[in-house]
Amino acid sequence: MTATPTSPTGRPERLIVRTRTSVLAQLRDRIAGAVLGPGDAGFREARAGFNRLVIHRPSVIAVPENHFDVVEAVRFAAEEDLRITVQATGHGTGVAADGGLLINTSRLTAVAVDPVTRTARVAAGATWKAVLDAAVPYGLAPLMGSASIVGAIGYTLGGGFGWLGRRFGLASDSVLSFDLVIPDGTPIRVSDASFPHIFWALKGGGAGSLGVVTSMEIALADVSTVYAGNLFYPAAEAEEIIRRFRDWAPAQPEALTSAVTILNLPPTDDVPEPLRGGSFAVVRGCWSGDLATGRAIVDGWRNWRTPLVDMWDEMPFAATDAISMDPTEPMPVMVTTEWFDDLHDEAIDIIAGCARPAPGSAPLIMSAEIRHAGGAIARGAAHAANDRARSGRFLLELISMVPDPQVALAVESTQRVTRTELAPYVTGATYLNFTSGAERAGRAADAYSAEHRRRLLEIKATLDPYDRFCHGDIG
Numbered sequence: 001m002t003a004t005p006t007s008p009t010g011r012p013e014r015l016i017v018r019t020r021t022s023v024l025a026q027l028r029d030r031i032a033g034a035v036l037g038p039g040d041a042g043f044r045e046a047r048a049g050f051n052r053l054v055i056h057r058p059s060v061i062a063v064p065e066n067h068f069d070v071v072e073a074v075r076f077a078a079e080e081d082l083r084i085t086v087q088a089t090g091h092g093t094g095v096a097a098d099g100g101l102l103i104n105t106s107r108l109t110a111v112a113v114d115p116v117t118r119t120a121r122v123a124a125g126a127t128w129k130a131v132l133d134a135a136v137p138y139g140l141a142p143l144m145g146s147a148s149i150v151g152a153i154g155y156t157l158g159g160g161f162g163w164l165g166r167r168f169g170l171a172s173d174s175v176l177s178f179d180l181v182i183p184d185g186t187p188i189r190v191s192d193a194s195f196p197h198i199f200w201a202l203k204g205g206g207a208g209s210l211g212v213v214t215s216m217e218i219a220l221a222d223v224s225t226v227y228a229g230n231l232f233y234p235a236a237e238a239e240e241i242i243r244r245f246r247d248w249a250p251a252q253p254e255a256l257t258s259a260v261t262i263l264n265l266p267p268t269d270d271v272p273e274p275l276r277g278g279s280f281a282v283v284r285g286c287w288s289g290d291l292a293t294g295r296a297i298v299d300g301w302r303n304w305r306t307p308l309v310d311m312w313d314e315m316p317f318a319a320t321d322a323i324s325m326d327p328t329e330p331m332p333v334m335v336t337t338e339w340f341d342d343l344h345d346e347a348i349d350i351i352a353g354c355a356r357p358a359p360g361s362a363p364l365i366m367s368a369e370i371r372h373a374g375g376a377i378a379r380g381a382a383h384a385a386n387d388r389a390r391s392g393r394f395l396l397e398l399i400s401m402v403p404d405p406q407v408a409l410a411v412e413s414t415q416r417v418t419r420t421e422l423a424p425y426v427t428g429a430t431y432l433n434f435t436s437g438a439e440r441a442g443r444a445a446d447a448y449s450a451e452h453r454r455r456l457l458e459i460k461a462t463l464d465p466y467d468r469f470c471h472g473d474i475g
Contacts, residue, residue: 024060027076031069033107036061046104049090050149053332053402054437056085056093058102065107067179067187067214070124074212075185077101077468084183085471086208088125088151090330092158092433094208094440097471103212105153110215113138118220119176122152124213132318140220141317143171145433146324153216157207158433158473159386159447161395163228163286163320164221166257166375170390172203173380174218182211183464201459204386206432206444206473210463227294228286228323229312231301235279238262238352242370244304245283246343249372250393252297258285259371262355264363271325274309279357283307284323332402336415337434338426339392343370347425351396354418364407364414367399385456388429389447396422397434432473444473 028035036043037060046063047056059082062073077084083100087093105124111131112121115138122131128144131152135141145155145162152171160171168174177191178199190199201210233241245260252258260283267277283301287294291314298312315322340347355368373395381391398418400411419426430446445453456474 023080027060027062027073030072030076031062031064033065033069034061034063036063047087047102048330049087049093050330051090051093051333051436052330053334053408054090054093054096056087056097056102057099058085058097059099061102061104063104063107067108070103070105070108070181070212070214071185071187073101073103074181074183078184082468083470084212084468086212086469088154089127089149091147091150092154092207092440093436094444094473095438095471105212105214108214113140113220115140118222119217120220121215121217123215124153126152128152128155135220136224136316136318139222139224141223142218142220143168143174145171146321147326147328148321149328153213154207155433156216156218157202157205157213159204159389159431160433161371161373161377161390161431163226163257163323164223164288165377166254166373167288168221169376169380170204170384171218172384172386173376174220175203176217176219178202178213178217179215180211180213183466183468187214197455197459198463201385201456201474204384204389204447205456206386206447209460209469209472209474211469221288223288223317225291225314226286226288226317226320227291227298227312227314228284228320229315230282230284230309230323230325231298231307231312232275232280232282232309233305233307235262235264235281235356238281238356239348241281241283242343242348242352243345245370245372246348246394248300250374252372253289254375255289256285256287256294256297257372257375258283259369260284261367261369262352262365263367264355264357264365270328272309279363280308286320286323288317327401332408333436334400334402334408334411334415335434335436336398336419336439337431338396338419338422339389339429339431340370340394340396340426341392342425343394344425347422350418350421354414355398364400364411365398366401367397369397369399371395371397385452386432386447387449387452388427389431392427392429395431395434397431440473441471447473 085097108123108125110123129148156171357363
């Protein structure tokens, strides 16, 4: 027998025990957007996010058409004693919602760029692709991540470590203000000048704990053309490649954000012909300074050892999806992460051993990427809410595709064993955007120092005393 979900105040959620039709009709009368119950057409699509391993099962979904719809939906939830979950693209979903109200912000896609102030106003459901399209004509770029299909606001609330990170900082550093609907349904504009404590908490404190961010204003970088790409070496040489990268990357200027990756590519048409079905050690990154200088820096790798495939070149920043080559179709994935101050040889051997498939075996790890941090990322750490999540030198991300439950068990075991073996060498910190599902919720506290977590919990308790936004990252 399935237990009845309880509300933030501990009572059974009223939407479960009252007539659904009458309650949904009340919300439909209040907003211009769609209101969907479990039996309605479009309900499954509206609850689904990019990561299909985490499936929300809300009692009702609101799909707002505008900022005012969000205000009314949150007020409705407060009146009906419902928990609230927020989703745009669903790339960084934590614990799945069971019952309550899901606010799907995917229709709120407006982006407006001011080329004079070099800023952009970005709505709740806009992807980085929409921001790029608006900024590129002015020679400007947002501090986006490795894939333009990711929702801009959710990514930013989790920090946002992208290919311009070492030069300009995390995406959260670029935020000038947020429009936030707090848990009682009150809309406020949050900045350094107004509600500075909430502003501090939102800039890296994670998504979905303090209310619904309906838009943000961000500063844009003066970047149009970059030198970026990938050098592919045999996976058998991964340990040697990673050790050289460990020594090489910290000596490079901040205009370079780089990574070394063990990459297991599927034999599919969306993978370039020479790479299909192969396993590689990859040196990748993005140089945003003088292009000739960037080419000379990467030539150091070419002169050391000729790669199997060389894809570094000048490109418009708008084409930087080509660096990480992230999947574009929704799929079930497991993601985990660790931070390192130093990459010991023993840790490198563990990472290579877990990521490189045994001969004749299908890989359980699709990608094991080690990003070099420091620079503006580290300089902004001390005062940021997520101080521990940006203080290390190297950041590991393990990504696995999970086509069925049996594979999920094997992947979970592999990731757990790998993290256990790496425990003597890591800082213990978590980067929120490189976790998912129950692990994201379980490890969120490790993104913050004890003092910063205490401050975040105080802000959370003041804004949301009933923990209505209980699926967020502060925990």
